[in-house]
Each structure stands twice: as C-alpha cells, then as structure tokens.
Amino acid sequence: MTPALTEGTHTIERDGVAMRYHVAGSGPVCVLHPGGPGAAWEYLRAPHLEKDLTCVYVEPVGTGGSGRLPTHPDGYSLDRYVSFVDALIDHLDVPQVHLLGHSHGGFVAQRYAITRPDRLAGLVLYDTAPAAGPELMAEAGRQMEEFFARFPDRPEAHEAMATWKALATGTDEEYTRSMRGLLPAYFADSRVTEAFATLRAELRAWAVTSDEGPWQHHEALATLRTPTLVLVGQWDFICGPRWAHELHETIPGSQLVTFEHSGHFVHIEEPEGFASAVAGFVERNVVADRTVSSPRGGA
Template identity: 75%
Template structure:
C-alpha cells in the first residue's frame, strides 16, 4: 500500500472514501501548512497493490489491517486519524479496536452504520438536490446516473462517479477545481462480501477525543449521520459546514482547515 506525505507539524493520517476512489481528491494544502498529512492510497487503487482475491475481499476489516501496518511503519506517536465517507467506516473501526494508538479521531462525512438506511437517505437527498437545481443539466445527469448506477468494472465505476459528482457538492459551480477533479477522477471496482453493520454500541463506549465534520447539503453520509455520530460518541465535537455537501474540504477549505487544526492543537496542548 502506497502513501503520500506532505506538510509539517503533528501527524494526521487521512483515509479516502469509496471504497475504490483515488486518494488525490482528499488533498488538503491548507491543512498541510500546520500538519504533516499522510494520505493513504488504499489497496486496490492507483499504484497500491491488489489483494490476491481482487476485485473481492476489500472489507472494512482488511482496510483496518493496512492502517495498523501503516502506523507501525511510521512509528510516530500522537497520530490523528481522519476518515472521509467510507474511509470514516475504516477510521471508526480502527479507533474502536486500537484507541490507544490514536491521539484523536476525525470523522468526515461518514456514518455509524452500513446498510440500506444509508442508501434510502441518499436517494431522498438526491431528490432534493434535483429539486434545487432542476434547470441544470448536471443535476439531471446525476439523477440519471444514480438510477442506472453501474460499478462492475473500473471503467463503469469511474463513469458513474463522474456522472454523480455534482451531487457531492452544495453547488459544484462555486468550486474552482471542480472541472479538473471531474476529469481526473478515477475509481476501481473493489468489492466486499461484508454485510450490514452498526458501530453504535462500540462508539458509545469509546473514550477518545473525536471530531465529527459534516456538510449541510451532503447527499450521502450527510448531516443526519453526522448528528448521530456526535450524539453517540461521548464528548465528541460536531462541526457543520453550512455551504458544503460531501466535500467540505474543497467547498469551505479555510473553515475546514481551521476546524481540524484547532482540534489537533487542542488535543496536543
């Protein structure tokens, strides 16, 4: 598994979402001004290796094993772990199993469970997205992509994610790098036979400084789940980005960086 290091300061390991999405969308230059950001390039994607059973076998537990190996390899104390979307599933489970290895947990646009509830909520949020931007071709394309979602091959998954991408933003037209991101976005059709799960009981027993970040207009793993995470994890902090969807680090980068660096500095003071 490859990883990429940028910045200077306390160490924050960042795990992207998907699963199967390239890591580079998660790059955060403003965060790198105050933190050493270690970006995970998850197994099965990009230049990282593939599992012997590829495209299968990519369970949350498997990703957790690789996070553990990475932290062993880095050998640095006081690490914060940030997980975005599906990467937040991985970060939660890692924190539940190895709370002593972390200085803090940062859950960014993710949820405390995986199952049909996520998809029902996402479908409802996508309908609201279409209502807001009914006159925009990209909104129509996102809905059409959702209804005919194809993820069986790398090419199909990449095309689907590019078609859906506008729905991941409160307003993609306000994001300077949107067009470049959409063109360069790559996805790999990794799969897992892991069934639905819930982390609520384990998170309720977690005693680890935790920050929950969510965008008000998130279409998948949106504010409903951020609030639920905050209410479940004892002593957690919640930050809602009022002008963001699923990509608060791109839509409100200054506010996002301030929230994360403030949390890290508070924990290490």
Template identity: 55%
Template sequence: MEKDMLSPGAHDVVVDGLTQRYHVHGSGPVCVAMPGGPGVGWESLRMPATEELLTMVYVEPLGTGGSQRLPSHPDGYSRDRYTRSLIGLLDRLELPRVLLLGHSHGGFVAQRLALRHPDRLSALVLYESAPVTGPEHMAEAGARVEEFLRRNEGQPELPTVLAGLQATGTATDDEKITAGLRDMLPIFFADYWEREAEFRRLRETISCTYISSLDENLEPDVIDDRDALPSLTVPTLVVVGRHDVQCGPRWARELHALIPGSRLVVLENSAHLGHLEEPAAFADALRAFVRSVPA
C-alpha cells in the same frame, strides 16, 4: 523508522506481504487520512489548507491506486482488512499514537480502528461518515438526492448526474465506475455549477477502482456501530457538510450523540467535499480540535 518515510512525496511499504502506498504533504503533527469510496483515488482528499498545520499522510487503501490488490480482488476489502493494513502502516512509520482522519467510507474504517485499537490514536476525525450502512442509510441518501434535485431544478445536466449515480451502483469494473463517478460528481458539491471552473478538473481526472461490498467470505460487509460507539474513548471531531447527500447531517448528529465528548462541526456551504468547498473553515475546525487534544 527510516528518516525519509515521512518526507514529502509518494512512498511504498510492505504490510502483511502487500505493497501499501501513501503520500506525505505538509508540516506539523502527523494526521493519517483514509479516503472514501472504497476505491476513490486519494487525490480528491488532498487538503492544501490543512497541510499548513499538519503533516498529512494520505493513504492509498489496498486495491486502490498504487497499492497492491488482494488475491480475491474485487472482494475481501472488509473494514477489518483495511484496519489491519492501517495498523501495519502505523507500525512501519513507528507512530505509536496518531491523529486519524477518515472521509466517507474511510470514516467507517477509522471508527473500526478507534473501537478496536484506541491506544493507537491520539484523536479521531470522522469526516462525512455515518454509524450505519444498509437499507436505512440508502433510504436517507435517497431523500437527500431528492433535495439535491429540488435545489438544482432546471439544471440541464441533471440527467447526466442521475445516470452517473445509477452507473456507480451497477458498475463492476474500473472504467465504468470511474465514468459514473465523473458524471455524478456535482452531487458531491453544495453548488457545483456556480463554481464549475474550480471543480471541473477534479471531475475530469478523478478515478475509482471497482471494489465490491463483499468480505473475504463473500458476505456483505454491513456496518452498524451504534451499540459500540458509546464506548469510544478517543477524542473525536465529527465534520459534515450541510448539503451532503452520501453521509449527511442526520448521521453526523447521530455520531455526535453516540460518541462521548465529541465535537460537531457543520460546514454550512458544503456537501461531501468541504475541504475543497470551504477549505479555510475546514482547516480552522481541525486546528481548533488539534489544539484542544492533550499532547
């Protein structure tokens, strides 16, 4: 590996003929972080408190940000495709085994890699993830939206949030899905309006690339890992925010029950972005987990 490939800042490498961009911050053992969406900019996953104990390698997945788009864009971004790209990146970085953190949709990819290539991971963090997508997942998210509305009853901006939520489900271009994401962003937090001064800039700057849910055969990339996860051998930490709407505590409990020897941490005052809402608690959970994993 070239000496500067894990130096602070942005880097580009070519994997399978496509440019893959990643960003390095922090010091300590290496943790590769796969953001969610798919298509959400990596900046929303930045974890300054965690960077004090880990060298964070934030990936820009194919099709997102500075990474190259597939010829079939916006289709073809299946978990298998993202997994191949991640393995290629680990090879380029000459990291035989690594701590992998997957947030939200990135957790689906991390699960796939851990199940298919357990020898490449020293440990796994599934952060706001779930073992399944599809109708069951959507129904649970709908119930969590209702909880969010009850908790914030009377908040005048709720119609904007709901309009943004609907827009992200129907958008088919980058501009519209980014606008919808910014409108709905309060749903990602346990108490956005009480801490709006902290989170307003993220809402104004977060970006998203439109990526479809179809694989390279134009079939829905539906996920159900419940039968496979009991065979997972990688030490695993499951982290969830108590008020998360997208991948809430029900799914974290299922992951914890399915994965042998896993640990579960619930951030009581967070929703989907606990690393921003409770950064110290999030970093402490990772620190304790990393210390528990054999070198």
C-alpha cells in the same frame, strides 16, 4: 521526524500486498483515509491543512499504485483496510497519530478507533455515518431527490440523477464514469466551477469489492474515549447531517462542526474553514496531552 515521514511517496507491505502512502506538510501527524471505497486518494488532498499538520495520505490497497488483493475469501472489507492502517501507523513509528476518515474512509476510521484506540491521539470523522446498509442508501436516495428539486433546470443535476438511477460499478471504467456523473450532487452548488471541473477530469475509481454485509458501530462508539471531531457539509447527500448528528450524539464528548456552504467535499468548498477546524482540534489535543504528561509545576 522519522524517515517514514519525509515528504513524498512511500510504500509499505502487509501480507504480501504493497500499499503506498504520501506525506506532505509539517506539524503533528494526521493520517487521512479516502473514501469510495476505491476512490483515488488525490481528491482528499488538503493543502491548507498541510500548513499546520504532517498529512499522511493513504492510497488504499486496490487503488492507484497500491497492490491488489489476490484471490481471497473476504475481499476489501473494513477489517482488511484497518489492518493496513495499523501497519502504516506502526511503520510511522510515532507514539500516537490523529486519524481522519472521509466517507467510506470514515467507516474504516471508526472501526480502527474501536479496535486500536491506544494508537490514536484523536479521531476526525468527516462526512461519514455510524452504519452501512439499506437505511443509508434509502436516506441517500431521499437526499438525491432533494438535490434534484433544488436544481431542476440544471443539466448537471439531470445527469447526476440519471447516473444515480442507473448506477454501474462493476468495472473500474464503469465506476469511474458513475462517480464523475454523480459528482454534481456531492457539492452544495451543482454549477461547474474550476475546482469541480478539475476534480471531475482527474477523478478515478477502482471497483473494489467486499462480501461484508450491513453493519453498525453505535454500541462500540458509545464506549469510545478517543477525542473525536465530527465534520459534515450541510448539503452532503450521501453522508449528511442526519448521520453526523447520530455520530455526535453517540460518541461521548465528541465535537460537531457543520459547514453551511458545502456538500460532501468541505475541504474543496470551504478549504480554510475545514483546515482551521481540523488543525484546531489537533492542536487542542496536543496541548492537552502535554499538560497531562508534564510533571506538576512543569512547563
């Protein structure tokens, strides 16, 4: 294991901007990129996964203890995030890694796999979509209406719907309030559990901005040869099963796992199943790579 992969918090720098990352666990290396964009990395912490993998959690630029961009022409674009992922993987100094992207982090992971497939042993696209733009938001609106129809008598559902209709993300404080208000809709069951309450109290978000317009990855993903696992919660309102099936149908040889009792946070609602799916996928890729790399007749 390289010093860059010792447990704890580390910092790298690219173009004069610092980015922190956090290492926990042991086993094959998996880099995890959170969503938002602008959400604090801690929500993606997956202790069950750390039992089988060396988890490298990205703390994206613009959030938490990582640096902020100076005055710039193109903001926190996908390509900007990709450049920091590339710098991180280079810094880790291992031949290849698995890359897991959640939600907006899945957008980043797709773009990285398209542009740097040589750096990846495998790709995990977790509650994300192959395109961003008006159609994604329109579908989210429809799913929000369905969420509200399932829980019409629950105060937290009313709060989530009201937040959605008056979404405010202009400042860090507004974005954090909006994310906390929307949080019930991100779960399969809107009732306040201990895990939900903890996440809501600790959730932070930063109003990172980008001038990037709508995009789609379908054509590029159709040529992808990186082993890919697609994960989705059945009740995810923002990047739900419709988009997971599109990813699965577009990426050759991909695997799809749907979690029937989860929304946008499978690693919180079904942590053991989530960890089993991801660790199993990684282990199969590692075994396959060893088989291919071994000389004929070798162990």
